[in-house]
Amino acid sequence: MVEEPQVIEALRGVQDPELGRSIVELGMVHDVEVDAGEVRFTLALTTLACPLRESIVENARQAVLGLGNVEDVHVELREMTEEEKQQIWPEKPQQQQAGVAEQLNDIQHVVAVMSGKGGVGKSSVAALLAVALRREGKRVGVLDADITGPSIPKMFGLSGTPPMGPVGIIPAETEEGIRVMSINLLLPEEDEAVIWRGPLISGAIRQFWGDVLWADLDYLIVDLPPGTSDASLTVMQSMPLNGVVLVTSPQGLAGMVVRKAARMAEKLTIPLIGVVENMSYAECPNCGERIDIFGPSKSEEVAEQVNAPFLGRLPLDPELAERCDAGEIEAYEGEDFEPIAEAIAERVPEEASEPMMAQAHPQGPRGR
Amino acid sequence: MVEEPQVIEALRGVQDPELGRSIVELGMVHDVEVDAGEVRFTLALTTLACPLRESIVENARQAVLGLGNVEDVHVELREMTEEEKQQIWPEKPQQQQAGVAEQLNDIQHVVAVMSGKGGVGKSSVAALLAVALRREGKRVGVLDADITGPSIPKMFGLSGTPPMGPVGIIPAETEEGIRVMSINLLLPEEDEAVIWRGPLISGAIRQFWGDVLWADLDYLIVDLPPGTSDASLTVMQSMPLNGVVLVTSPQGLAGMVVRKAARMAEKLTIPLIGVVENMSYAECPNCGERIDIFGPSKSEEVAEQVNAPFLGRLPLDPELAERCDAGEIEAYEGEDFEPIAEAIAERVPEEASEPMMAQAHPQGPRGR
Numbered sequence A, B: 001m002v003e004e005p006q007v008i009e010a011l012r013g014v015q016d017p018e019l020g021r022s023i024v025e026l027g028m029v030h031d032v033e034v035d036a037g038e039v040r041f042t043l044a045l046t047t048l049a050c051p052l053r054e055s056i057v058e059n060a061r062q063a064v065l066g067l068g069n070v071e072d073v074h075v076e077l078r079e080m081t082e083e084e085k086q087q088i089w090p091e092k093p094q095q096q097q098a099g100v101a102e103q104l105n106d107i108q109h110v111v112a113v114m115s116g117k118g119g120v121g122k123s124s125v126a127a128l129l130a131v132a133l134r135r136e137g138k139r140v141g142v143l144d145a146d147i148t149g150p151s152i153p154k155m156f157g158l159s160g161t162p163p164m165g166p167v168g169i170i171p172a173e174t175e176e177g178i179r180v181m182s183i184n185l186l187l188p189e190e191d192e193a194v195i196w197r198g199p200l201i202s203g204a205i206r207q208f209w210g211d212v213l214w215a216d217l218d219y220l221i222v223d224l225p226p227g228t229s230d231a232s233l234t235v236m237q238s239m240p241l242n243g244v245v246l247v248t249s250p251q252g253l254a255g256m257v258v259r260k261a262a263r264m265a266e267k268l269t270i271p272l273i274g275v276v277e278n279m280s281y282a283e284c285p286n287c288g289e290r291i292d293i294f295g296p297s298k299s300e301e302v303a304e305q306v307n308a309p310f311l312g313r314l315p316l317d318p319e320l321a322e323r324c325d326a327g328e329i330e331a332y333e334g335e336d337f338e339p340i341a342e343a344i345a346e347r348v349p350e351e352a353s354e355p356m357m358a359q360a361h362p363q364g365p366r367g368r
Helices: A004-012 A053-065 A082-088 A100-104 A122-135 A198-210 A230-238 A252-267 A299-305 A318-325 A335-347 B004-012 B053-065 B082-088 B100-104 B122-135 B198-210 B230-238 B252-267 B299-305 B318-325 B335-347
Strands: A029-035 A038-045 A072-079 A106-114 A140-144 A179-181 A216-223 A243-248 A272-277 A310-313 B029-035 B038-045 B072-079 B106-114 B140-144 B179-181 B216-223 B243-248 B272-277 B310-313
Touching (some): A004 A029, A053 A072, A053 A198, A100 A198, A106 A122, A106 A230, A122 A140, A122 A216, A122 A243, A122 A335, A140 A198, A198 B198, A230 A252, A243 A252, A252 A272, A272 A335, A310 A335, A318 B252, B004 B029, B004 B038, B004 B053, B038 B053, B106 B122, B106 B230, B122 B216, B122 B318, B140 B198, B198 B230, B230 B252, B243 B252, B252 B299, B272 B299, B310 B335
Parallel strands (some): A106 A243, A140 A179, A243 A272, A272 A310, B106 B243, B140 B179, B140 B216, B243 B272, B272 B310
């Protein structure tokens, strides 16, 4: 059965979007009671007129339901006392407002890497693209939008919690100077599960955009999770994307799911930069034979079907898998990827898509 | 910009959970107006006292927001006129109630196949498991819970809309008699994107459980999508699972994400049946060399870390990829998988987990 400390722990993950801090740390959570599967608690808000009230309550509910074994959650609301408010804003109220970082950032191009289907090496392609652009002297960041299966930090050998500056979260930095933000940098252990429903996933992604001090970047690469649900939708609706790179594998099945991803981008009017085929073939280390592990390539066909340029093939390279597992992707030679990175950089549209407004995210924790 | 027909098309995907039919087909949608990014329409419900009112409205909102380019959605509610009601229930009201199918079904064991990480061959393992059990003479069903990247129908060569019987949806049937339900059977085209936020995803999965006439089954295999968000959470919370099979690949990265999946199952008190390693190695067709494509295996270690038995390894077999793409997975020999299927069947716990109650899904379209 669920107990009080677990409820508080779950609520610690819920932020007040206006203040950008955990509702538990802000002293908003009171009177937690657990009675068989029923959980009750009171949320003390800075003002009951808070326009984001519904989403805070919903996020808190979902966080507690996410514990499992919880059948129902009752949330009472009250306004904070003056004393309680004093503790939150010791001197200047709203000193650390959400979205301040965003106003300070200057990001030239935002490129999302997407596949629809998992495991085709989307994260490797996103990381290799960042590395290749960095080698060209560009200022590069990677936003890991895969909240439930984040693999970017491990590839770059990053761990540890990023520090919180006065206006936002400072991204982690790789050896070569690529700035990285990922939920895995914020978890106590890298294999901790993030059991969140959509609204929390979307909230985290919007914070990675609005509350992270990316500073000046030539390219921000966004690594999308598989699927066309909340995470992809939030990235496409709330960030000014210049375009999407689609990653596929030679399997017909992968092609089908990639076409779904392409249709999503089309519906949301995000330009397709092109299609990259990963895991194209392997080379036998003994006899040099080229093996079509996933069958013959159909990716040029897929590119044609989705009306996007075909950008090239990447072989299955055990060295890349090893480098990724060892956190050394920046040391990987990756000659095969160079022409692909060049083709992508050439084709990134100069103009970014217009992000949607706050109303499009009735459940989101932040109005952007 | 969004136009009226698109709005109606989007709303066509929203069901009245009580009636199990599209709100558009039921004649519930009226007075659609689009004005710059704002969409307005009226929903005529059979009764304004409908307990599922909120979820219908929310699902309708989300469906329209999913179109993109929509900033705000205003939904007016009214009660249907007597004449309108007559058209819905020509003779017996509520003849086809949600959840009736569930009461008629008799399912002995429900086994979820999960990986956390995408592309490790979870769907192939789910399908191979179904085929192996079927070869043993068992009555088997496959519930494809991967709503945004469904691959089960293609593997079995299934297409076409399943018929709607008087008490529920009749699942598709493979050549060998495996019953299958997947969102891809309900889409006009297999590569149509399902751009839904979490509540709709969860609703579809719950319908696949409650409104599909699975009839008598020895095993229902549930193919989970990657990730630990809505789809996995809904399956774990709302179905009586006997256990979870975890699929991993030799990559260290896959191991990390699989450990997240294991932690989720643990938190929701679902027993782990064991760990299967897929894509373990490939064989060179020229010289027979065994190639560790994704590096040396670490899966026994992963199994130990998550406290579950290690059930075996599957090589990367181009024939399997081909058979899957051709819809002929039932014709695949799959000798390597036989002992794994046996080990799974032996280890499935007899007792199922207790599903959570309806209140745990405030946004779901059905009270279960």
